[in-house]
Amino acid sequence: MKALTDLFREWIPQQRWFGGKGREWADVTEDGFFLDRGNPVLSVHRVRITYRDGARETYLVPLSWRDHLAEDMDAAFVGAVSTDGRESFAYDAMRDRESTAPWLIHLAQGSAIGPMRFSPAGEGHIPEGLPGDIVSTEQSNTSLVYGQEAILKLFRRLEPGLNPDVEIHDALRRAENEHIAALLGHIEIDDDGDPDTPPATVAMLQTFVPNASDGWRLATASVRDLYAEGDLHADEVGGDFAADSERLGAATASVHGDMAQVLPTEPASPEWYAEVARQMTERLDAAIAVVPQLEQYAEGLRQVYAAVAESQEPVVRQRVHGDLHLGQVLRTTTGWIILDFEGEPARPLAERRVLDSPLRDVAGMLRSFDYAARHMLVEQPEDTQRAYRAQEWAARNRAAFCTGYSEASGLDPCGESPLLRAFEADKAVYECVYEARNRPHWLMIPLQSLSRIADRD
Structure with missing residues (x-):
């Protein structure tokens, strides 16, 4: 959808997690799917950017959709898209508290939705149903804290293969190392264009360390x-x-x-x-x-x-x-x-x-x-x-x-x-x-x- 790619062209360069600042874009495409059809609707998009020098990067952008402008969410506003005469308003779903619960619900259930697969780990408790609050200090990723129980880290830039953060935490969890926050699960997304390409790691969930x-x-x-x-x-x-x-x-x-x-x-x-x-x-x-x-x-x-x-x-x-x-x-x-x-x-x-x-x-x-x-x-x-x-x-x-x-x-x-x-x-x-x-x-x-x-x- 050209209207959506135009929004991404304007919005993504302003985000702290975007690693291509200062580089000239040659092209941008996106594909997305619905992760939750509640209110607000939650969609997940892979935004593929091609730079003038030929390099390519893929970023993960979850959006929440509303049929009206939301109060007190100006900082999360991405833009408006018109479809069949109706206007829908897109927000950064990681900053929209009402759209943060589905991530943990699907992890607890071990869901598979579209190209995305949710994999719980070990015996740790996943607090499904809680909303998440964004950690505002991060730069390359985006994290949500769920109460005092868990923290979800979303890897914005996607690359094929298991992210070392997931791999090493899982290994140290099995080794029962006391100096890590236990891994509770992770999320992967398949490459629809090439079944031989390993899935990319989308996110990981760990126990939250309170009073630290x-x-x-x-x-x-x-x-x-x-x-x-x-x-x-x-x-x-x-x-x-x-x-x-x-x-x-x-x-x-x-x-x-x-x-x-x-x-x-x-x-x-x-x-x-x-x-x-x-x-x-x-x-x-x-x-x-x-x-x-x-x-x-x-x-x-x-x-x-x-x-x-x-x-x-x-x-x-x-x-x-x-x-x-x-x-x-x-x-x-x-x-x-x-x-x-x-x-x-x-x-x-x-x-x-x-x-x-x-x-x-x-x-x-x-x-x-x-x-x-x-x-x-x-x-x-x-x-x-x-x-x-x-x-x-x-x-x-x-x-x-x-x-x-x-x-x-x-x-x-x-x-x-x-x-x-x-x-x-x-x-x-x-x-x-x-x-x-x-x-x-x-x-x-x-x-x-x-x-x-x-x-x-």
Whole structure:
């Protein structure tokens, strides 16, 4: 329907979850089906976008339909469509509370509707009948919280194959790992055009973790406490975070250990080390074109990457989180919960399922500690006292995380590992590009870290 594709052309580029911002569209098509014919009517659409450069992406867009404009739902309004002289009003169904219950009803029943299949998992309770409330902070996906019982994550960009978030949570559920929110089910959609193409993962449902605290907020609160105490060290402040960091290291080791037990592993080969070093070097070269300030560290970073190519470090490759940082963990009354095992959403799904070193996750968390410590320095970049205290906080919590990981796994992740150092550098290079494009005043954070990494003897 041309009227609907015209609406999508206008509406989709404005959505936070849309990954093709700034790219010129060549064509857009859609196909849809009704998921629920109640009031409001709920339809689900696959929107296929072709860009001028030939690339294609498919996005999932659920719509709720009403025969009149709804009050207090302007933020969810998509547009109006006229059919046979009657006007229907389309809304973003994930923001329309009255249209959110069918997802859980169909999951509890294990329904199959059109090309979509609902698969409950395990013995967990699915709270069918509850409405869902949108989580407004997400970017690449859209989540609904159902009371205090469950959270549904809708994967907006569709790719063939099982999403790693579902695959790994299911594996860790079977391993009875205590550091995840249990998987309650998932939803897939078949590719009507090619029966040989694997179904794409549409959504997953997990138990909701109530009364939990976000790791980033806890860490940055600790940093603020330190800054407020002019004459105390990091280990003397009431909001010291090191004990939590140590427990987080142990939780990370637990998750890595169980993933290695229930998912594939393989020893790292010399060819793998060489390929990792080559990819890092290529990313550095591309980043310098965006962030010229990186050039001053380029020689040192290339030496860091070259050390990986020659490494004899014994590493067992396995499935990893792929995007681990303080914003991906929750502290509860009983310990840490690790979230979002889908990896970096911008990367192709196949790349996110490739076996890797657990040190990539360790490096991601170490970078996150640096960010937590230094994020307030962007307001006062010349404050040497704060800079010293930030470094002290970061060093203390990085060490505590490594201690917790080591004691839980028997492996020291933060020794003199060329691979860990390279992973940290690679992550900081990525951060430089991100900050240059989105928050230029934050660029100092990864640049200062690269100075430390590149210049270390």
